[in-house]
Amino acid sequence: MTAAFILKELQSVGSPEKAAHLSRFFKTGPGEYGEGDRFIGVTVPHTRIIAKANQAMPLEEIKHLLDAPWHEARLCGLLILVFRFQKAQKSKNTAEQEAIFRFYIKNARRCNNWDLVDLSCRDIVGEYLADKDRSLLYQLADSDNLWEQRIAIVASWAFIRKNDFTDTLELSKRLLPHKHDLIHKAVGWMLREVGKRDRDVLTRFIETYAVSMPRTCLRYAIEHYPEEQRQYFLKKR
Numbered sequence: 001m002t003a004a005f006i007l008k009e010l011q012s013v014g015s016p017e018k019a020a021h022l023s024r025f026f027k028t029g030p031g032e033y034g035e036g037d038r039f040i041g042v043t044v045p046h047t048r049i050i051a052k053a054n055q056a057m058p059l060e061e062i063k064h065l066l067d068a069p070w071h072e073a074r075l076c077g078l079l080i081l082v083f084r085f086q087k088a089q090k091s092k093n094t095a096e097q098e099a100i101f102r103f104y105i106k107n108a109r110r111c112n113n114w115d116l117v118d119l120s121c122r123d124i125v126g127e128y129l130a131d132k133d134r135s136l137l138y139q140l141a142d143s144d145n146l147w148e149q150r151i152a153i154v155a156s157w158a159f160i161r162k163n164d165f166t167d168t169l170e171l172s173k174r175l176l177p178h179k180h181d182l183i184h185k186a187v188g189w190m191l192r193e194v195g196k197r198d199r200d201v202l203t204r205f206i207e208t209y210a211v212s213m214p215r216t217c218l219r220y221a222i223e224h225y226p227e228e229q230r231q232y233f234l235k236k237r
Contacts, residue, residue: 001057003064003073009050010072014040026071026113033146033182034113042072044119051079055087059103066110074110078120085124101128105136111147114182121151126158134167141174146182149175153186160193165201168194172205176212188220195224210236 019041028034057080065077081100088096104124111117129136140152153175156168172187195202202221210218210233218237222230 001054001061003057003061003068003077006050006054006057006065006076007068007070007073010040010042010047010070010076013046014042014072016041018043022071026115033180037071037113038069040070040072044075044115047072047076048079051076052083055080055083059099062103063107066107071113071116074112075116075119078104078111078116082120082123085127089127097128100124108140108148108151109145111151113147114150114186117147117150118154121155122157125151126155129155130158130162130164137167137171138174141171146180149178149183150186153183153190156190157193160190160197163197165194165198169201169205173209176209176214176217178214181214181216184214184217185220188217191217191221192223195221206233213237 019039022039022041023037026034026037026039028037028039054076062077062080065073065080068074068077081104085097085100088094088100101124104120111120125137137152137155140148143149143152153168153171156171159165159167168190172191175183175187178184178187191202191205194205206213206218206221213221215234215237218233222233225233
């Protein structure tokens, strides 16, 4: 079970037309956030199938996938880690969970597009830290790397699902001044998830910070509010 085998599997279901579309969608042009990324043209469902069938792949081979120039190879490697971590959770294999978490953090910068972050960090980083010290998330939020910063906030989704909002709100405050739209969207998305669980908590946060929130972030956060209330908050910007 090798990275070379996975690449062959991905290439067998790839499409040049899909690859061209994905290259545009994930902003791979000069100066764009995904500059230089390359695509085989494989759908996420196909990538999941391949990942699920190769969960026993050694970490050193997954490292080859994460280092590959192909976006789908990195995604497949990350999905294998997610499947492995979830299996270790069910079997209460804490040593395996820790090994996967540490491997993920060591290679976090290879999650170098928003989908790679969003499809992996909650189920590995967030779940691992749910009952542990979370200071690492604040270190990632203060990183000079866009993807590590996005990992910090999206990983907190695991806590939200347990009705634990403290770190999401604190990380959101820390990231509000960020200049990149991908962070604005991620923060707004996580705030919206808080609001789905407890509308009052989100409303208090928005009342306090709406004036300083990037407009995209605010729009994402209040997406499910009644129109009158949405307009009330948007007028604060």
